Amino acid sequence: MSTGAHGAPDHAGGLATMLGITARIQRRNALLWVLVLGASMVGTAAGVASLYDTPAKIYSYAAAVTTGNALLAINGKVEGIDSLGGVIQDEFGFMASFLLPLLGIALVARATRREEEAGRLELLLGGRIARHEPTLAALLVATATITVTAVLFAVGLAVSGVAVAGSILYASSLGALAFVFAGLAALLAQLTRHARDVYLWCVMALAASYVLRGVGDTTRTWVGWLSPLGWAEKAAPFGAQRWWTLAIPVAVGLAFGGAAVALAARRDLGSALAGGGVGPQHASPALRSPFGFAAWLHRPAILGWLAGGVLLGGMMGALSKQLLGAMAGNPALAQAMGIAGGQPLDGFVAATQLYLAVIAAGYVVQAFGTLRAEEADGRLETRLSGTLTRIRWLATHTLVVLGGLIIVVLVSSLVLGLATAVSVGNLAELGPTLASGLAYLPAELVFAGLALALYGWRPRLFFIAWAGYAVATFIAFLGPGLKFRQWVLDVAPTTHVGNPPLGTAQPAALIVMAVIALVLAAVGCAAFRGRGVPQG
Incomplete structure (x- = not known):
């Protein structure tokens, strides 16, 4: 490991090196995610703006989709749905509920547990890279990608005629949602042995979040506050505009990420804290x-x-x-x-x-x-x-x-x-x-x-x-x-x-x-x- 002027490990230099490596590994995937998500949001906003170009059409849409609780369970409760931004949020809501979390999951899982499985992480740690730095670098690169995507969302909404404040809050709430699942993926990468297990448990957590959000919306109870999808919804970017709700997913994402970095610094390379025991001596005939x-x-x-x-x-x-x-x-x-x-x-x-x-x-x-x-x-x-x-x-x-x-x-x-x-x-x-x-x-x-x-x-x-x-x-x-x-x-x-x-x-x-x-x-x-x- 490289050292500074007084012989101390040069952690800043190691992190900078790891950031460069992770960014190079992730550049194609990150660019693809940004382009696909940005095009989806901007295309949806432009299409909705062209279709619902009068207040009467927007009110007609709002009256239709707020009938009963069935659609609340599917798309969620959109405060301010009688506005252009609310219609866009309702139309894009189902896709956003899954695509934004998958953005955070995919970027972090690929740069952490998959690299470790392949044996490439061991080579990096043999130099001046500290144990926790690959996980930290993966989170930083994922966060940068999420931020770029959120900025693109906000600009696309504003250009389509949505109020700037609501555009920024909506894009920020989706970015915070992705940040939560990026932190969860980093934590699960320390707990499980394989990248596919990281994906499996993250998807199950996402499914549970969707159910909790749906139950909370249809029953109008506090259950929705247990779901990261519910936190994004409660921001109400085109209604009451609760900026303070962004603190919840940011805090949870930081807690997940901080725990992941701490565990990575102490965990043996190649091991897992859950299900990482010694397997059978011989594979079964089926395997x-x-x-x-x-x-x-x-x-x-x-x-x-x-x-x-x-x-x-x-x-x-x-x-x-x-x-x-x-x-x-x-x-x-x-x-x-x-x-x-x-x-x-x-x-x-x-x-x-x-x-x-x-x-x-x-x-x-x-x-x-x-x-x-x-x-x-x-x-x-x-x-x-x-x-x-x-x-x-x-x-x-x-x-x-x-x-x-x-x-x-x-x-x-x-x-x-x-x-x-x-x-x-x-x-x-x-x-x-x-x-x-x-x-x-x-x-x-x-x-x-x-x-x-x-x-x-x-x-x-x-x-x-x-x-x-x-x-x-x-x-x-x-x-x-x-x-x-x-x-x-x-x-x-x-x-x-x-x-x-x-x-x-x-x-x-x-x-x-x-x-x-x-x-x-x-x-x-x-x-x-x-x-x-x-x-x-």
Whole structure:
């Protein structure tokens, strides 16, 4: 370790070096997050401003979406929804609830536990880098990225005609939300052994936060104050403007981050404070098989995304009767939700299935991203050094990923169907709900094919899969409401499914998407067979 003038360790120099290394590692991911989130927020603000350009239109929207408690559980309680900023907050609220926390989680998990798993952190600590500095640097880089994103949010809102004070407070509340989960990810990186466990527990904490916020809003009790999502909501940027609420997530994020830095300074490298004991001497027969090992590797991702699908499907299904009643009393609500026609229940199921399809597509992109991590961390070379061929290895993982996709789709749709059937008292809804979930499989396979093609061809370009997923998600959720042109809507594979069960699934389009997915998968397999391993 380098020393200062009096022989003391040069901690400032070590931290500066670590900041430079972390910034270099994270620069591509950070830029992608900033661009995607910034474009999503600015696009939403501009679209809403063009649609609701008069006070009468804004009041009509507010009257529609504040009918009953069902939408409160989904999008949250927006104070000042009868303003342009309030409409933007309501439209962007569901995506913001998940994207901003994921920003903090992804940046910190990658720079801490994943680097430690790969063995690169050990090399750094052999020089002048102190034990706690990688964690501190990861938090500082994540905080800088969050700050840039929040500034971009605020500017985009202000340019769209939203009051400057409300724009700054709303952007700050979302940034503080991301900061909480960045601190949580840093802490979990000290408690768990693997990066995938950091993601799993953070996603579960996020799901719990969503439930607590929903319960607090619908029951109008203090429960919402237990949720980080509730803290962001209580800031009321377009209502009462409670600036003091920002102190809560900032304090919690600092507490999480401070605890993580303190634990990193004392924890043995490569160990975990929870579940870090000695494992069995020999692997089980299942783990020694290629299929069993692949299933073990992808299990956390399957469970995490499945938990999100089950939570969303169960909550939406349980609220279906209440929401249908609200639409019956206020037809404008159906229009605000994008549910057209005279079949409100089918429209409700169709809207929910779109959310579940996006969750399933996110799972397959992350699952194939795990293969890139296995290769980058040097474990793939060991697997291929024996009798296991490249194509068999890739085919095994592909089958496991597709099996996980089917599990996520079927179980989430089943929970949605059962909850809806119990809520409205009609078990006949179960069959159409399952069928509509399966109808989205070809669209989800397109994302899988793109991810596999990028991994097989150029792993370092895998970020394009996430960028494509983000763009398609934005178009799927907000495109119809913001009245995008048809060619823009067609960019999202989910557009071509046909909106079942409200609309009829399009067999020709489903077949074309399945063929596209197969072609992309074939390209990925062929490229993987011929390229070098490892490849950055």
